[in-house]
Amino acid sequence: PSSEASSQGKRGADEKVQESKDIVVTSEDGITKIMLNRPAKKNALTFEMYKEIILTLKNASTDNSAIAVFTGAGDYYCSGNDLTNFTSAAGGMEEAANQGAVVLREFVNSFIDFPKPLVAVVNGPAVGIAVTLLGLFDAVYASDKATFHTPFSHLGQSPEACSSYTFPKMMGSAKATEMLLFGKKLTAREAWAQGLVSEVFPDSTFEKEVWTRLRAYAKLPPNSMRISKELIRNNEKEKLHAVNAEECTTLKARWLSEECINAIMNFVSRKAKL
């Protein structure tokens, strides 16, 4: 349903508006579609991808689309932060932590500030920041093959993307803690019951049903949708920015902690042995 195959080079509606390997952005039917396209790595996010998404959202804020949609190529939606962002950093962990906190804060801010309806089409498993970011989306449609996993404690880390605020607000602390502190993995149905997901679809009809619906939504009066979202978001925009700043500061310290470094080293070396 997207237009990856459409003509390129010119800027405009119904055309591919940005060239990239790991992020594919297309525009059609009033929808800016942002596809994470690193399927061999389960769409894990590199520093470059964070930066590219910041630019993509900036462009989508003012293009002629009515809504913006994130999805993933392949079986995964997104496996979260690529841990080699840390282990392969030229300046070592401290430099990586400093740089990472700056990029992360700007990245999350671009979601807080995005002015149009923002929809996630969760085609498969979501991990870490790919899950926590959903609290900043306006609607989340999930295949019944999707799962939602935030193993922050297991990796010696702490929640980000304002999830320390949005998750307890959305689902209550009894359920937010199971995810954010204890790393409980949720099925799509469980994520729906807890308010993280708007609706779950059978995987076999997922793409068809969701995109049909999204094309209909994209035809609604765009100013009304933008202004209604602004009303909703303004109730907590200041709070969200403060939470994001605090989470990034906390996470930077976590990244340099023994708990975190040991956990990441174990994770990466286990992967390397496979």
Place this chain on the structure above:
Amino acid sequence: PSSEASSQGKRGADEKVQESKDIVVTSEDGITKIMLNRPAKKNALTFEMYKEIILTLKNASTDNSAIAVFTGAGDYYCSGNDLTNFTSAAGGMEEAANQGAVVLREFVNSFIDFPKPLVAVVNGPAVGIAVTLLGLFDAVYASDKATFHTPFSHLGQSPEACSSYTFPKMMGSAKATEMLLFGKKLTAREAWAQGLVSEVFPDSTFEKEVWTRLRAYAKLPPNSMRISKELIRNNEKEKLHAVNAEECTTLKARWLSEECINAIMNFVSRKAKL
């Protein structure tokens, strides 16, 4: 179960306390019952009805009832704002928008400030402001024939009655946006799952079960209920007033926008052709 047939004229408990055509107010068993009574128009709210409800809630604040209950006459609970409030306004749309925003703000404030338990008995479909207001009620009982529909974007409008705050707080943004921006219509069961409705009853036993329960609740110590509600409401009363003001300002501008005027004209002319 109400006392519409009881003697009239005298002010007091267990009697009809206010005379009107479109709003019928009765008092019995410690309950002030406010019935929207314009069934030929699906209980759509005229400017006059807004003003009458403001007065009714003011009276009910200090009468000898323990709780107040809204319900609708006929098959509908309430089809929302009567769009002829705009198209039939003597001074044209601009005058109607100015007047409408003032009345709406005072109307919603009277729900924010109402000091006793406020219950909605949703006997059938609810639309627009009849839905959004439910976020300011203390309990909502619904027939399984009830539906909940807020097609604001379809009409070029934006959310009111503090729903830009109460709905995301109650159900998370993934579900609030589907209602408030995308105009998704909910069944009673869906509204229950999302916290908007306290309990759903089969239509056949709805009235009997709900009023039995309400009569029992109305016998509880009234000061305790009033003071407990005050504790709860005070946590966000200031915020609710600020949200209401902002929503009314936004909606006034919407009413004068091309998107909205076109949508309302289309809606009214479609109706006229039927």
Place this chain on the structure above:
Amino acid sequence: PSSEASSQGKRGADEKVQESKDIVVTSEDGITKIMLNRPAKKNALTFEMYKEIILTLKNASTDNSAIAVFTGAGDYYCSGNDLTNFTSAAGGMEEAANQGAVVLREFVNSFIDFPKPLVAVVNGPAVGIAVTLLGLFDAVYASDKATFHTPFSHLGQSPEACSSYTFPKMMGSAKATEMLLFGKKLTAREAWAQGLVSEVFPDSTFEKEVWTRLRAYAKLPPNSMRISKELIRNNEKEKLHAVNAEECTTLKARWLSEECINAIMNFVSRKAKL
């Protein structure tokens, strides 16, 4: 699965750390277990028990456990505040109300400020403050024999333990009011649907499944869990303290009201006649 039978007298891990009749505190596998142990009175809380729990939480804040867990001995989790705290007070109701409000505020503050993951293992019925406090826990596991009942209005009282804030936030006002104002008793499954309970287990396997899970959680990096909880709690710690203060002031006045005194006298004399 706990170590009540373990050696006593020395302070340290895997040992009984505090001596008491009505509160039994043990430490094992990184878990501080706090058991309400007054089964003949359904674990109702006396003034002494409130004070003991304050001290216990203070100790558990800095001991070498990763998490702290509350549970009840016998069939009940906890039947709430022991009403003889009022009727048996030496200085009469006024003295009891003053003292009660001071102790309650400090008691609730010790839950607001507790820095580690705090889990409730709800083995049976919970009443009153044993229910409202759950809004300050990080996870709540319930047997399917558990029930959740807050008959504040029936006793002429008002909500405490920040539930006037946490319950509407968690479940929306349509459901919070049914509990806090109308005294509706919830099953474990209903409490789960409304976000008060993290997960419900069949009573036959409850203890085994829950403690297996808790022992696994207690092995996660403790600093990550503590810091993640701090991030979450800091978003509303100031608000929670303010709500607690307001609730205690309100409740002190309630305790001296005619509605409340009559309700408690009726309750105690009914009990005495059995």
